[in-house]
Amino acid sequence: AKKWTLAKAFEGTPKPSDFKLVEEPISFNLKPGEILVEALYLTVDPYMRGAAVEPGQTMIGEQVARVKVSNNPAYPEGTLVLSNLGWRSLTVVPKPEEASRFGPLVRKLPDFGDLPASLAIGCLGMPGLTAYFGLLDRGRVKAGDTVLVSGAAGAVGSVVGQIAKIKGCKVIGSAGSKEKCDWLKEIGFDHVFNYKETSVDDALKKFAPDGIDLYFDNVGGDYTYAVLQNHIKFAGRVVVCGAISQYNDVEKKERSTYGFIIYKQLDILGLIVVAYKDRFPEGVTQLLQWVKEGKIKYKETITKGFERMPEAFIDLFKGGNIGKAIVKAA
Numbered sequence: 001a002k003k004w005t006l007a008k009a010f011e012g013t014p015k016p017s018d019f020k021l022v023e024e025p026i027s028f029n030l031k032p033g034e035i036l037v038e039a040l041y042l043t044v045d046p047y048m049r050g051a052a053v054e055p056g057q058t059m060i061g062e063q064v065a066r067v068k069v070s071n072n073p074a075y076p077e078g079t080l081v082l083s084n085l086g087w088r089s090l091t092v093v094p095k096p097e098e099a100s101r102f103g104p105l106v107r108k109l110p111d112f113g114d115l116p117a118s119l120a121i122g123c124l125g126m127p128g129l130t131a132y133f134g135l136l137d138r139g140r141v142k143a144g145d146t147v148l149v150s151g152a153a154g155a156v157g158s159v160v161g162q163i164a165k166i167k168g169c170k171v172i173g174s175a176g177s178k179e180k181c182d183w184l185k186e187i188g189f190d191h192v193f194n195y196k197e198t199s200v201d202d203a204l205k206k207f208a209p210d211g212i213d214l215y216f217d218n219v220g221g222d223y224t225y226a227v228l229q230n231h232i233k234f235a236g237r238v239v240v241c242g243a244i245s246q247y248n249d250v251e252k253k254e255r256s257t258y259g260f261i262i263y264k265q266l267d268i269l270g271l272i273v274v275a276y277k278d279r280f281p282e283g284v285t286q287l288l289q290w291v292k293e294g295k296i297k298y299k300e301t302i303t304k305g306f307e308r309m310p311e312a313f314i315d316l317f318k319g320g321n322i323g324k325a326i327v328k329a330a
């Protein structure tokens with residue numbers, strides 16, 4: 001079996017030498033209750049940059065896996081599961097029901113019909129649920145809202161924009177390449193801009209002259225400063241989902257947004273998707289229905305090979321992915 005450990009605490013942007021590939025023996029002789037699972041798809045997510053993993057520990061994260069050997073009648077061989085086992089290729093799980101960050105350590109995949117199982121770590125998994133609860137519950141989105149989504153072509157942002165369209169909003173999104181912006185137009189965003197070429201101010205003067213009601217923020221930093229300074233309406237809502245522009249910013253050059261939050265009396269809505277874990281089944285059911293109806297479209301950027309986990313992860317911070325970044329194990 002193989003696993004990726006953290007070799008060295010991250011400093012600035014993660015680099016290949018921060019990770020170590022470790023081989024370990026694994027026994028196929030299972031005790032009663034145990035299962036051995038093989039990773040099929042592993043997720044790489046921005047939160048892993050800030051996760052509390054110490055050097056020497058295995059990188060954390062979810063994987064879609066298949067039960068390869070079973071000594072537990074509840075999980076027969078071949079069962080597809082979603083599990084929170086980290087960056088591991090093969091894992092013996094002594095107690096599949098054990099609690100973990102997102103619920104039980106190993107959960108059987110819901111029936112997605114003809115859709116790929118990898119969606120369980122994408123638009124029908126944690127990122128999709130982040131969009132769903134963040135927009136509907138935290139953001140209290142309503143018809144007629146002008147919604148701005150930063151990081152719009154990513155796993156979370158692309159679902160946010162599409163749910164906002166379903167709810168009758170005007171939706172503006174930004175992303176870092178023409179290809180990404182073209183895709184966002186294709187899936188129904190009303191206005192898109194490449195934030196590397198057009199300033200937030202220029203774009204929003206044009207696309208939202210009356211201001212933004214709800215800002216779903218994935219990037220933070222100077223982008224967000226401009227939105228709060230010049231474009232969010234008074235008493236506007238800001239769902240603070242992420243701040244990827246700041247995760248590697250060791251010099252802390254970004255400006256503080258607190259002045260605007262106070263002056264404009266904004267509703268700043270901190271979001272943590274795991275706070276909704278008891279409602280995940282409800283979210284997955286609704287997202288699945290929307291995907292089946294074609295109201296939510298998705299893209300995956302698939303890196304092939306367990307050995308390439310660090311590369312896929314590092315790519316997140318270079319904008320290498322459209323839609324959900326995943327690694328296909330073998």
Ligand code: NDP
Pocket residue numbers: 045046047126127130151152153154155156157174175176177180218219240241242243244245246271272273274316317318319320321322323324325
């Ligand atoms: P994405 O699929 O959006 O991948 C990351 C993307 O971020 C890149 O493709 C890139 O797109 C963009 N990006 C990278 N560096 C920068 C930068 N310096 N400035 C602006 N954009 C940048 O990731 P996710 O959808 O999984 O996550 C999106 C955000 O949501 C992250 O901030 C993440 O931490 C947060 N999150 C929060 C959760 C919560 O519970 N609050 C749960 C899940 C995610 P581009 O080419 O457009 O620059």
